[in-house]
Amino acid sequence: MNNSDPGKAGSFSRRSFLKSIGTTAVATAAAQTQSIAAELEKANAETTIGPGAVPVTLQVNGEALKLQLEPRVTLLDALRNYSSLTGSKEGCDRGTCGACTVMIDDTPVYSCMKLAIEAQGHAITTVEGLAKDGKLTKVQQAFMERDALMCGYCTPGFVMSVSALLKKNFRPTADEVRHACVGNICRCGTYPRIMEAALQAAGVATAMNKTEVITYG
Amino acid sequence: MADTPAPELHWPKDPKYISQSTRRIDAVAKLTGKARYSSDIQAEGWLYGMILRSKWAAARITSINCEKALKVPGIKAAVTVKDGERRIHYYGEELAAVAGTSKTACLDALRAIEVKADELPFAVREEDAMKPDAPKVWDDTDSNVSKPKVTERGEVDKAFSECSAVVEGFFVTPVQIHHPMETHGNTVSWTDEGVTAYASTQGISSVRDGLAGALKVPNSQVRVLTDYMGGGFGAKFGQGVEGTLAARLSKEAKAPVRLMLTRFDQALAVGNRPSSFQKIKLGATADGKLHAFQLESYGTAGIGAGASSAGGGGGADFPAPYLYKIANDNVRVTQTTVAVNAGSARAFRAPGNPTASFAMESILDELAVKMGVDPLELRIKNDPNKERQQEYKVGAERFGWKEKYKKPGSSPGVIKTGIGLASATWGGGGSKNTRGEVQISPDGSVEVRMGVQDLGTGTRTVLAVIAAEVFGLKPEQITVKIGDTHYPPGPGSGGSTTCASISPAIFDTCTNALQQLQTQTGIADARGENWLGACKKLGVNPLTVQGKWQEGLSSRGAGGVQFAEVAVDTETGLVTVKKMTCVHDCGLIINKLTLESQIYGGVIMGMGYALYEQRVMDRQSGVVLNPNFETYKLTGLSDMPEFDIVLLNMPERGVIGIGEPATIPTASAIANAVANAIGVRVSSLPITPDKVLQALGKVPTAKPESVS
Ligand code: FES
Numbered sequence: 001m002n003n004s005d006p007g008k009a010g011s012f013s014r015r016s017f018l019k020s021i022g023t024t025a026v027a028t029a030a031a032q033t034q035s036i037a038a039e040l041e042k043a044n045a046e047t048t049i050g051p052g053a054v055p056v057t058l059q060v061n062g063e064a065l066k067l068q069l070e071p072r073v074t075l076l077d078a079l080r081n082y083s084s085l086t087g088s089k090e091g092c093d094r095g096t097c098g099a100c101t102v103m104i105d106d107t108p109v110y111s112c113m114k115l116a117i118e119a120q121g122h123a124i125t126t127v128e129g130l131a132k133d134g135k136l137t138k139v140q141q142a143f144m145e146r147d148a149l150m151c152g153y154c155t156p157g158f159v160m161s162v163s164a165l166l167k168k169n170f171r172p173t174a175d176e177v178r179h180a181c182v183g184n185i186c187r188c189g190t191y192p193r194i195m196e197a198a199l200q201a202a203g204v205a206t207a208m209n210k211t212e213v214i215t216y217g
Numbered sequence: 218m219a220d221t222p223a224p225e226l227h228w229p230k231d232p233k234y235i236s237q238s239t240r241r242i243d244a245v246a247k248l249t250g251k252a253r254y255s256s257d258i259q260a261e262g263w264l265y266g267m268i269l270r271s272k273w274a275a276a277r278i279t280s281i282n283c284e285k286a287l288k289v290p291g292i293k294a295a296v297t298v299k300d301g302e303r304r305i306h307y308y309g310e311e312l313a314a315v316a317g318t319s320k321t322a323c324l325d326a327l328r329a330i331e332v333k334a335d336e337l338p339f340a341v342r343e344e345d346a347m348k349p350d351a352p353k354v355w356d357d358t359d360s361n362v363s364k365p366k367v368t369e370r371g372e373v374d375k376a377f378s379e380c381s382a383v384v385e386g387f388f389v390t391p392v393q394i395h396h397p398m399e400t401h402g403n404t405v406s407w408t409d410e411g412v413t414a415y416a417s418t419q420g421i422s423s424v425r426d427g428l429a430g431a432l433k434v435p436n437s438q439v440r441v442l443t444d445y446m447g448g449g450f451g452a453k454f455g456q457g458v459e460g461t462l463a464a465r466l467s468k469e470a471k472a473p474v475r476l477m478l479t480r481f482d483q484a485l486a487v488g489n490r491p492s493s494f495q496k497i498k499l500g501a502t503a504d505g506k507l508h509a510f511q512l513e514s515y516g517t518a519g520i521g522a523g524a525s526s527a528g529g530g531g532g533a534d535f536p537a538p539y540l541y542k543i544a545n546d547n548v549r550v551t552q553t554t555v556a557v558n559a560g561s562a563r564a565f566r567a568p569g570n571p572t573a574s575f576a577m578e579s580i581l582d583e584l585a586v587k588m589g590v591d592p593l594e595l596r597i598k599n600d601p602n603k604e605r606q607q608e609y610k611v612g613a614e615r616f617g618w619k620e621k622y623k624k625p626g627s628s629p630g631v632i633k634t635g636i637g638l639a640s641a642t643w644g645g646g647g648s649k650n651t652r653g654e655v656q657i658s659p660d661g662s663v664e665v666r667m668g669v670q671d672l673g674t675g676t677r678t679v680l681a682v683i684a685a686e687v688f689g690l691k692p693e694q695i696t697v698k699i700g701d702t703h704y705p706p707g708p709g710s711g712g713s714t715t716c717a718s719i720s721p722a723i724f725d726t727c728t729n730a731l732q733q734l735q736t737q738t739g740i741a742d743a744r745g746e747n748w749l750g751a752c753k754k755l756g757v758n759p760l761t762v763q764g765k766w767q768e769g770l771s772s773r774g775a776g777g778v779q780f781a782e783v784a785v786d787t788e789t790g791l792v793t794v795k796k797m798t799c800v801h802d803c804g805l806i807i808n809k810l811t812l813e814s815q816i817y818g819g820v821i822m823g824m825g826y827a828l829y830e831q832r833v834m835d836r837q838s839g840v841v842l843n844p845n846f847e848t849y850k851l852t853g854l855s856d857m858p859e860f861d862i863v864l865l866n867m868p869e870r871g872v873i874g875i876g877e878p879a880t881i882p883t884a885s886a887i888a889n890a891v892a893n894a895i896g897v898r899v900s901s902l903p904i905t906p907d908k909v910l911q912a913l914g915k916v917p918t919a920k921p922e923s924v925s
């Protein structure tokens with residue numbers, strides 16, 4: 001599953017502040033309203049950045065990526081359009097296809113649903129960061145051998161979801177692979193091969209599908 | 218051109234790579250993020266492009282003002298699709314476009330464009346648009362319904378009276394959206410020297426010609442490049458309105474513009490599979506031979522066809538009767554297309570065929586039930602195709618049809634299982650105009666060039682396999698250059714014709730090249746271990762040779778039979794596909810690995826048509842209600858059944874295509890399996906849980922369903 005970790009930086013958000021007010025406000029006298037307003041202003045002043053571009057530093061594939069970004073720029077937009085890391089794909093830009101999946105601290109995340117500023121201070125891995133010194137990872141290798149890719153546009157997302165799964169769970173079951181890929185869509189229909197590739201990469205025996213050539217006659 | 222006249226060509230008898238499994242030669246590029254898709258192009262100084270679309274289903278635009286948009290920081294250009302008054306025919310039609318230095322700037326700019334419009338009445342559903350007093354989609358017509366296409370042969374009424382069993386049914390198929398994972402779009406640069414477009418397309422030549430026409434630039438000044446693209450399924454021919462707009466923005470802004478559609482746009486304006494409503498009647502004589510067929514159908518291709526030649530996009534008709542032989546051709550078919558205020562249809566993987574198949578295969582099963590015969594036997598009796606006769610036999614045996622087949626509805630318990638089958642037929646064949654080029658360098662390296670594109674089917678690898686075979690090298694030793702209109706012309710990737718076009722052409726090219734290499738160097742056999750030595754003898758200049766498609770290496774006609782096993786939960790209405798056995802004729806297999814992938818892909822897309830996919834229009838507002846993946850459901854990994862895929866190898870037929878036949882029968886086979894499981898038929902796709910429960914009589918206040 002892809003999850004959007006709310007992030008640790010700036011955990012005192014405007015929303016949580018308002019929420020905390022909500023629970024106590026019932027009991028507060030009108031006289032307190034002013035101090036609440038003052039505090040709210042202070043809180044907002046502390047956490048407001050932008051709307052113009054601000055300096056953002058992202059740790060991507062072990063390197064610091066320094067960018068100037070409006071706070072509303074997503075991590076996906078930052079990678080694809082403000083740097084040359086176009087390996088993460090944009091399939092929907094709204095958290096429904098998984099083509100943009102990256103790992104943040106080893107957790108698969110939809111990079112289109114994460115603001116770049118939120119991703120600061122975390123280790124971000126994109127598909128470009130997997131193969132070291134030109135050597136494919138087990139997952140990539142298995143995808144290649146099993147032909148778990150066709151047009152390849154969904155592929156980086158699947159590779160990231162499967163890689164993240166195998167980091168946490170060395171020998172997943174088929175059901176666990178299904179669960180890990182539930183947030184990824186492939187329109188070309190490579191799923192049976194992705195399942196085989198994931199299990200192969202984990203060294204789990206696979207014999208799910210049969211194909212056979214029969215000579216006509 | 219080849220200097221030596223080519224002798225008659227034959228595929229090698231004992232090939233080393235052809236018919237084997239070869240890994241995609243571009244797999245590493247795709248798996249490491251190095252492959253640059255059209256949407257990844259970062260041309261020097263590129264700008265982001267975005268389109269403003271109509272929020273009205275029908276309107277008369279009186280003015281569009283982009284002044285404020287141009288003032289948004291970062292915005293470099295804004296253009297309207299058309300100046301002055303303009304009629305809008307559907308929600309999502311393009312109005313204007315902007316180019317700017319960031320996506321966020323473009324989003325702001327779109328909001329700043331002022332559009333004045335008079336809203337007009339519209340009809341987005343077929344049943345509404347067909348009413349005599351319905352608002353007209355096209356101003357110049359008096360009906361949204363096209364003139365019927367009528368076929369009448371034999372003596373239909375008499376034939377029905379001769380039948381011992383006659384069944385009738387009404388079947389509905391939805392509008393399906395292509396939704397390739399990479400959306401439509403291009404990066405275009407238009408300067409005084411000409412136009413360069415990086416297009417996400419299945420036809421670089423059609424994009425070149427389209428851009429040249431739309432921009433009034435000589436064809437020779439337009440170059441289209443498609444190194445990698447993320448799927449098309451029939452919707453990505455031509456530059457589209459988005460391509461023309463990107464070019465105009467580029468000229469205006471004096472910079473390359475990357476304009477990719479959003480997923481939302483994708484559901485509105487760049488094609489779909491037409492809907493169908495089919496009233497069908499089928500009769501057979503006592504010997505089980507089909508004897509009479511009648512069909513009345515309508516469907517919508519959106520604004521396409523039906524009422525105005527301005528619409529384009531083709532109609533909603535389909536082949537009928539589908540595939541099976543009707544005695545004496547006693548056939549009566551009436552088909553109409555209904556225009557509605559929605560985006561136009563486009564070719565969609567096996568256009569018309571899955572639609573035709575669903576009703577035909579369903580009614581055939583109804584007939585089998587009525588006659589008390591096995592549906593498999595009924596097909597064997599009425600299918601005129603000899604390859605499929607073999608496929609019924611092979612498939613039924615592997616699937617265990619005889620053991621598994623039970624009377625409809627006789628499966629016990631809450632979760633009922635059932636089986637069904639359906640067949641496919643497709644034309645395909647190669648394109649004569651395909652040409653190729655190969656360059657052999659003195660260092661032994663080989664570069665194959667063709668103006669074709671790989672939409673995920675494995676085109677690049679096919680070229681490498683054949684070149685390697687001819688030269689006695691390994692596929693990974695071949696560099697394949699495709700996706701450039703400067704290369705010799707290749708086919709558009711459609712109609713399952715690519716492999717049958719490019720394989721003979723590149724085989725001819727490489728055969729010519731080998732002969733020339735041998736003649737020029739005096740080495741009798743330059744292949745394999747002699748390759749390097751021969752190439753060295755070329756001296757300083759590489760050898761460049763062209764070739765073209767040749768007769769006798771490919772053929773038309775492809776078919777298949779698919780068997781489905783499903784489980785239906787009669788409490789929730791949920792259908793689960795348990796197993797698919799797919800037997801397909803494959804002619805001469807070029808690459809087994811990628812061929813299998815295409816069959817998986819076709820079946821999986823067919824599962825979507827069967828169970829999940831449907832565009833829903835809102836009749837009140839005229840909008841598409843499910844333009845994104847959270848509401849337009851596609852088949853996912855967790856929906857996968859067990860697969861058994863059988864490739865019927867027929868090398869003597871030469872190369873044929875597989876992309877479309879693989880998707881045609883899937884939905885029909887699943888629908889038949891569902892009917893077999895629960896004993897009643899869900900006669901409209903997709904077979905969603907609500908429809909299953911309704912068919913089972915578990916929804917007390919069921920309204921008539923409608924699909925749009
Ligand atoms: S692009 Fe992020 S989930 Fe689709």
Ligand code: FES
Binds near residue numbers: 152153188
């Ligand atoms: S390989 Fe094309 S979308 Fe998955």
